[in-house]
Amino acid sequence: MFGKENREIFYINERSRTASEELAQILKHCILRTGREFCEIVFLCIGSDRITGDSLGPLIGHRLAAFCGLGFFVYGTLDDPVHALNLSDRLQVIRRRHPDGLIVAVDASLGSRRHQGYITVGCGSIRPGAGAGKDLPAVGDVFITGIVNISGSFEQLLLQTTRLSTVFHMAEAITQGILIGYQTLEAAASAALPDMTDAADSKTVSFFENELER
Secondary structure: OEOOOOOOEEEEEOOOOOHHHHHHHHHHHHHHOOOOOOOEEEEEEEOOOOOHHHHHHHHHHHHHHOOHHHOOEEEOOOOOOEOOOOHHHHHHHHHHHOOOEEEEEEEEEEEOHHHOOEEEEEEOOEOOOHHHOOOOOOEOOEEEEEEEEEOOOOHHHHHHOOOHHHHHHHHHHHHHHHHHHHHHHHHHHHHHOOOOOOOHHHHHHHHHHHHHHO
8 A cells, every 4th residue: 555664654533523633734744744845736636436435535636626726736536536547647647737746645545443444644655556456656745545444355345335424524534634734834835935925936845944944
C-alpha cells in the first residue's frame, strides 16, 4: 500500500469528535515536511464508484470539487473517477497541467482489525490497489487513506461488502479535515506575506520555508 518503508504514519479515529480538526493539523504538518517547492495543491482521489469500499476517494473528490474556488485542484470524482484502468493516463495529465503542484493522494485501504475505521495521513507516496495485488504506479507527495475494512483473503470481496455508511461518514470527516487544513495554510500564507499579492509562486514557497523554520 505504502510507497516507502519505515516512515511516520499518523492514525486518526474517524469516530472521534475532533477527527477533522486532527486531520487538518496533521495534513498541514505533512505538507510542510515534504521538502519540496510547489505553487499549487492537487488532490488525487482514487477509487471506483462501482465498489462500495473503494468509493471513498470518489466521494471525497465529489465533495471537494464544490470548493475548487478556494484554489486547489481535484481529480477523481463520482462522475469522473480515477481508478486502476486510467490512473497512469491521469497522472500524465496532472504532471503536464501542474508541473509544480504538490499531490495529495486520497484512497481507501484495508488494515488490521484494531485500525478499522481509522484515517491515516503521512508524507510520501502510496501504491493504489497493492492490497488487491494490482501493480499500479506510486502516487502522491502526501497521502490520506481511510481504512474501510480489515485486510485478509479476498480483498475485492471485502471492499464490495463494506457498508456504505462506513465509507460515507469517513468521507465526510476527511473532506472537512482537508478543507480546514487547506484554509489554515492559505490564511497563514496570506498573513505572512501581505505585500506579495502578485507573486503567487513566491508567496507559497516563501511561506512554507518560513513555517519549516519555526
